[in-house]
Amino acid sequence: MTQLIALVASLAGVASALPHHAVRRQVSELRDSYDFVIAGGGTAGLTVADRLTGAFPDKTVLVVEYGEIEYAPGTFDPPLTVWGGAGAAASRWAFSSLPNLEVDNKRGVVFAGQVVGGSSAVNGMFFDRPSRSDFEAWDQVNSPEYASSEDKWDWDGIFPYFQKSVTFTEPNAETVAEHGYTWDLSVYGGETPIYSSFPPFLWADHPVGRAAWSEMGIRTLTECAGGDKEGLCWIPISEHPETSRRSHSGLGHYAAVNETRTNYDLLVKHQVIRVVYPEDTTGSGPPLVEVRSRNDDRVFNVTANAEVILSAGTFHTPTILQRSGIGPASVLDEAEIPLVLDLPGVGSNFQDHCGPDLAWNYTEPLDLYPLPSDMSSDPDFAAEAAAQFDEIPARGPYTLAMSNSAIFVSLPNITADYEAIVSRIRDIVSNGTASSYLPPDHRDDPRMIAGYEHQLSVLADFFENPEAPSLESAFATGTSARAISLHALSRGTVRLNLTNPLEQPLLDYRSGSNPIDFDVHIAHLRYLRQMVTTPTMQQYGAVEVRPGADVQSDEDLLQHTKDSFTFSFMHPCCTAAMLPEEKGGVVGPDLRVHGLDGLRIADISVLPLLPSSHLSALAYAIGEKAADIIIREWSEDE
Numbered sequence: 001m002t003q004l005i006a007l008v009a010s011l012a013g014v015a016s017a018l019p020h021h022a023v024r025r026q027v028s029e030l031r032d033s034y035d036f037v038i039a040g041g042g043t044a045g046l047t048v049a050d051r052l053t054g055a056f057p058d059k060t061v062l063v064v065e066y067g068e069i070e071y072a073p074g075t076f077d078p079p080l081t082v083w084g085g086a087g088a089a090a091s092r093w094a095f096s097s098l099p100n101l102e103v104d105n106k107r108g109v110v111f112a113g114q115v116v117g118g119s120s121a122v123n124g125m126f127f128d129r130p131s132r133s134d135f136e137a138w139d140q141v142n143s144p145e146y147a148s149s150e151d152k153w154d155w156d157g158i159f160p161y162f163q164k165s166v167t168f169t170e171p172n173a174e175t176v177a178e179h180g181y182t183w184d185l186s187v188y189g190g191e192t193p194i195y196s197s198f199p200p201f202l203w204a205d206h207p208v209g210r211a212a213w214s215e216m217g218i219r220t221l222t223e224c225a226g227g228d229k230e231g232l233c234w235i236p237i238s239e240h241p242e243t244s245r246r247s248h249s250g251l252g253h254y255a256a257v258n259e260t261r262t263n264y265d266l267l268v269k270h271q272v273i274r275v276v277y278p279e280d281t282t283g284s285g286p287p288l289v290e291v292r293s294r295n296d297d298r299v300f301n302v303t304a305n306a307e308v309i310l311s312a313g314t315f316h317t318p319t320i321l322q323r324s325g326i327g328p329a330s331v332l333d334e335a336e337i338p339l340v341l342d343l344p345g346v347g348s349n350f351q352d353h354c355g356p357d358l359a360w361n362y363t364e365p366l367d368l369y370p371l372p373s374d375m376s377s378d379p380d381f382a383a384e385a386a387a388q389f390d391e392i393p394a395r396g397p398y399t400l401a402m403s404n405s406a407i408f409v410s411l412p413n414i415t416a417d418y419e420a421i422v423s424r425i426r427d428i429v430s431n432g433t434a435s436s437y438l439p440p441d442h443r444d445d446p447r448m449i450a451g452y453e454h455q456l457s458v459l460a461d462f463f464e465n466p467e468a469p470s471l472e473s474a475f476a477t478g479t480s481a482r483a484i485s486l487h488a489l490s491r492g493t494v495r496l497n498l499t500n501p502l503e504q505p506l507l508d509y510r511s512g513s514n515p516i517d518f519d520v521h522i523a524h525l526r527y528l529r530q531m532v533t534t535p536t537m538q539q540y541g542a543v544e545v546r547p548g549a550d551v552q553s554d555e556d557l558l559q560h561t562k563d564s565f566t567f568s569f570m571h572p573c574c575t576a577a578m579l580p581e582e583k584g585g586v587v588g589p590d591l592r593v594h595g596l597d598g599l600r601i602a603d604i605s606v607l608p609l610l611p612s613s614h615l616s617a618l619a620y621a622i623g624e625k626a627a628d629i630i631i632r633e634w635s636e637d638e
């Protein structure tokens with residue numbers, strides 16, 4: 001009997017001898033095989049892992065995560081470290097993109113989470129949802145091919161997953177009375193330990209920004225997470241309502257469940273190199289997962305019995321695919337990687353939110369207290385702020401993260417010239433010049449051309465829609481504002497560094513490679529600068545200092561756009577897009593990689609188009625919907 005138990009234990013692998021909630025750190029702690037292997041323990045990946053381990057107690061799941069579990073708290077915690085914080089730096093990659101020809105050869109800076117929890121553990125905590133119009137556009141770029149798919153990615157197809165993916169807590173009456181927050185509880189309703197809430201604190205100049213936006217004629221909305229966000233919004237942030245500590249997927253989808261899920265293994269500090277279809281089974285899945293230890297460089301294969309799910313994010317999901325021989329044939333050929341499948345969309349269709357800025361001075365005293373500047377000028381205020389953050393419930397400036405107001409405005413509401421912009425987009429499709437704006441090696445590829453022209457047609461309709469936001473400006477504090485363009489027409493690439501394919505990929509934003517993007521930026525700037533001339537701002541003697549009152553011509557505004565250009569508002573996406581294969585797509589509506597078995601993608605790289613929102617709420621919703629699709633398929637098989 002004892003022998004039998006010993007035999008069973010050894011068959012079940014070493015893992016059974018470990019406390020089941022312990023994080024794995026080396027290959028000897030893994031089981032012989034897993035039902036599901038997930039590459040990347042980030043926002044979407046851990047959402048999928050949580051749901052699969054919960055739905056299938058008899059199936060095992062391994063998450064392989066590049067980073068550590070000890071995430072650095074502190075992106076917004078005391079002492080205020082904000083983006084440059086040394087603590088946060090250990091938990092994220094910082095990329096410098098390739099020189100961008102159309103923007104004076106400048107490089108963009110963009111971060112990505114490298115830690116259990118992924119980007120949700122290091123991000124700006126702004127927690128908004130896209131507009132209904134974004135999902136209509138997603139549906140349109142996938143029509144007619146996927147019109148009859150069981151898995152719909154239109155508003156009705158994804159809205160329930162937004163609801164399920166977060167627990168929203170209403171602010172208390174005192175906070176509401178002080179700041180005027182509004183919301184509509186009917187758009188929420190989830191009970192999962194991912195939290196969103198409104199902070200108890202706002203800077204005293206916050207109402208100045210909101211008043212200026214209202215005086216520009218922008219309507220104020222009660223709730224912006226229910227599909228209509230054309231207007232001025234209050235945005236909740238991803239933090240716990242009592243402690244005001246960051247809520248992220250590492251906490252909500254791993255630490256909250258690991259004690260009871262004996263089937264949930266997390267391997268940290270390991271890099272998924274590639275997936276491999278053994279020669280006799282090419283294309284019929286699931287593939288092996290080749291993994292490298294970041295401690296000792298040891299490389300080994302993990303066997304998946306059911307499926308492999310890539311959730312390594314916008315930069316690394318396509319990188320893993322390219323290393324696997326799945327990607328643009330020309331790139332793989334140059335990298336001398338044997339071709340498994342020519343999918344030119346892998347690492348293509350790269351988009352981000354980008355745009356110029358605007359700044360002003362107040363020439364009258366801004367007799368408001370407290371202001372962000374008080375944190376540096378008044379040590380007592382700063383010390384009290386730090387102490388307030390440790391109270392329960394927490395109070396004070398550190399509960400705020402970056403702030404929580406934004407405007408979202410459509411092109412028809414921004415400029416009477418919107419029809420000229422829309423006509424130019426339609427012209428480049430009909431006169432055949434659109435393809436000349438694609439990366440050089442895509443200009444002769446009928447799949448990439450068809451996909452791009454279809455996207456442009458959908459975006460032309462989108463830009464005509466007065467309910468489809470084109471501009472975002474966020475935060476409402478300080479003396480500057482950014483004109484964030486929500487839907488760039490230019491397309492970049494994410495590709496292997498041929499010198500060392502195991503290193504970080506090369507990012508080419510190609511911002512402004514489609515010149516119509518600059519027309520949109522300039523229209524946005526002309527509109528947003530009206531903030532400075534509103535009665536509320538004028539009451540404080542606001543003067544535009546950047547670009548400055550003398551900068552009025554298109555030519556000068558174009559130069560200002562380039563001078564002040566931000567390539568990334570940290571929303572890179574779309575590099576493994578859900579589009580038909582003949583339109584340069586990588587996955588179908590069931591998130592399976594085209595032409596391959598046992599391989600899916602569940603992260604923000606599957607977006608075909610960038611939506612009118614920050615991306616973390618959407619990454620959770622994609623994780624939830626991906627899990628439902630996978631659970632449905634494997635339940636049918638039982």
Ligand SMILES: Cc1cc2nc3c(=O)[nH]c(=O)nc-3n(C[C@H](O)[C@H](O)[C@H](O)COP(=O)(O)OP(=O)(O)OC[C@H]3O[C@@H](n4cnc5c(N)ncnc54)[C@H](O)[C@@H]3O)c2cc1C
Binds near residue numbers: 043045118123311602
């Ligand atoms: C600095 C910053 C600020 C942001 N601000 C906001 C904001 O305020 N509001 C908002 O809504 N969104 C914001 N975003 C965007 C949002 O957080 C992300 O779009 C979203 O979290 C991405 O989720 P994901 O699941 O696609 O990828 P991630 O959450 O990035 O997960 C990918 C995971 O894969 C791991 N990984 C990568 N390569 C490998 C490999 N080869 N092997 C194993 N593991 C690997 C990574 O370490 C990471 O944990 C911000 C992002 C950043 C980086």
Ligand SMILES: *[C@@H]1O[C@H](CO)[C@@H](O)[C@H](O)[C@H]1NC(C)=O
Binds near residue numbers: 218219409410
């Ligand atoms: C935009 O235009 C629509 C339709 O004309 C209008 O209903 C809406 O209030 C406008 N939105 C903003 C933000 O001004």
Ligand SMILES: *[C@@H]1O[C@H](CO)[C@@H](O)[C@H](O)[C@H]1NC(C)=O
Binds near residue numbers: 022069254255258
């Ligand atoms: C879950 O895993 C973490 C990380 O190893 C560990 O610190 C924690 O104790 C575990 N939680 C539970 C409830 O077991």
Ligand SMILES: *[C@@H]1O[C@H](CO)[C@@H](O)[C@H](O)[C@H]1NC(C)=O
Binds near residue numbers: 276290299301
């Ligand atoms: C993983 O398996 C593939 C296919 O059998 C093989 O080519 C590769 O060498 C293996 N990798 C390791 C590290 O064993």
Ligand SMILES: *[C@@H]1O[C@H](CO)[C@@H](O)[C@H](O)[C@H]1NC(C)=O
Binds near residue numbers: 360545
């Ligand atoms: C605005 O502020 C800057 C920096 O303090 C200063 O150099 C500049 O002269 C000011 N401009 C105006 C118009 O007040």
Ligand SMILES: *[C@@H]1O[C@H](CO)[C@@H](O)[C@H](O)[C@H]1NC(C)=O
Binds near residue numbers: 423425427428431433
């Ligand atoms: C195609 O249309 C664009 C936008 O209107 C225009 O700038 C361009 O000159 C046209 N090209 C040709 C070849 O007609």
Ligand SMILES: *[C@@H]1O[C@H](CO)[C@@H](O)[C@H](O)[C@H]1NC(C)=O
Binds near residue numbers: 497498
């Ligand atoms: C590519 O990788 C090599 C080796 O790590 C590195 O030296 C080089 O700077 C990288 N290239 C770019 C363009 O980042």
